[in-house]
Amino acid sequence: MRRLIFIYCFFLFSCSSTIKIIDKPIVFDAERKKLTLEYLENRYGVVQKEPKITPKIIVLHWTVFSTLEASFNAFEPSKLPNWRPDIKNVSGLNVSSQFMVDRNGTIYRLMHETTMARHVIGLNHCAIGIENVGGGKELPLTKEQLQANIDLIHYLKEKYPDIDFLIGHYEYTKFEGTPLWLEKNANYRTKKTDPGTFFMKNIREATQNLEFKEIPNF
Template identity: 40%
Template sequence: MLRKVSIVVFCLIVGVWGGLSFSYSNILGEVSEKRLSLTREYMKDHYSLDTYLLTNPQMIVIHYTVTRDLASTLAILAPDELSQKSRPELASFGKVNIGVHFLVDRDGTVYQFLPLWMAGRHTIGFNHVAFGIENIALSERYLTEAQLRANARLVKELVDAYPSIKYLIGHHEYMQTNLPHFQLYRENYPHYRTEKFDPGVVFMRRLREMLKQEYGLELLD
């Protein structure tokens, strides 16, 4: 059973780098000490990194939530600890809950969930180097044009803010060993993996085309 949460939105300036600034609504609020501690525990266990910090982001991973709306998404993500009942395939590999840096609603509204200085738990083998963007949708066919445009804009802003970012993948591509991003893969439990379908081939193709055409941006996959 999912725990209901109230939605409190705060305005947060994400940061300023080289004259660029951008802001999104911070929907989680202040990160708890418990979530920081659990994240550090996860990072140490899976990557042998004794930190909860994301110090050298090199890739962006695009997801969708398999939820209907923002409220149901937050009911899953807001607790600090992962539900044993809802995600048993993940729970035995760490207590910290799933966490991404941004949520994109169906109308294209972007919310910040985790701070950019913090690692999230969203992509096995790459959480130590990756920002995560979740699109609120039950499946690929529910993804909207507004979400596509918001993703393109957000990717462009993150790349401008963090020149270290060289890779952009869909979650469904994360274990494709022939792709360039896989050189960043790091995982102390080699059999810890799940099959993913989000956000899908079509969405990623359109996102890459939009980034190239509208922003002149081409990232490695």
Template identity: 25%
Template sequence: MLPDLPPLPVHVDPLPYESRLEPRPLSQIDLVVIHCTEVPTLAESRTFGEKVLYEDSGTGNSGHFYIDRDGSLHRYVAPERVAHHVRGYNPRSIGIEIVNTGRYPRWLDSDHQAMDEPYTPAQIDTLVALLARLAAEHPSLRFIAGHEDLDTAMVGATDDPSKQVRRKRDPGPLFPWDYVLERVPLQRLNAPPP
């Protein structure tokens, strides 16, 4: 029996290739991965998500849920499907993307690595409500991580290949980990040392 949770409006708008994503049992999900979109708008995130990047399956990169700056919640991929959002962890995880510019538009330039757009209170409120609901609906869900915790690869900077930059830095230094972790029944996986 699920706990009594407040309503959480979700705009369900499946990606065109959702049915081609690999199905999975919900009991396989034990991890949520937090991302930021690193593009300015939800519409741009949607456009990127719709791009077919994997010809063999006809699918692309996307998260399950997206949270816009106003706190509105959008589901592009159902949890019972494996979305492509983080290397090596997709089969066991739900990806949540929060609209934020991140390092846009020069993601891998060595002189453009700051991530200085704060997350809105509405985004964080929606995220906490979503995480509480996911934890209640999926008893196997135990862990939470940032994309940067799981994909720690370094790559040559686009402006100077002799310099190395982090391939992924999201959700970034302004994500309020302490606030979120105090409010959800999940443990941070692969947290960086203090």
């Protein structure tokens, strides 16, 4: 059952008076837990009993799927489907994200913020992902999604003050060589463009007051 929660936000002008988050959990069964723990160990050398993370970075994405239903269905299974052979050989764990924002700006939480999701190479062990339905040339992200992302970022930074970075998915490789980058395989990289440079520019302008750190530039 979906649970609607209201979280009060106190950031004048940068955030609406309340942020609404609807819990819409994807499957996180014993199989997904096992695959997540294996991913942490095999990809990052992190051995844990629980698939938990300490958030240090927020990563914004787009799904390219045109509807919430299609986007959700892509993430829900525990195991990676056959249409992702490009990353299946690395791990059978399905892709996922902690949050998803529909085109009308509705925010859904797919899993708890401190549970590891597979959404960004090298950084999953410390990253909270926000997926936006649509994206690309055919389905540009909406102004409602922009505002929802701004509100959600403020909420996350307030809840987890140790989050240092905010990035678009296309910027993830800039963390290679930093202490946050743990991916063992030097050849495991994918080319990303989401959520677009224009979207990120607007996001950064609206979250300047949060004082995120500059992205590494090697």
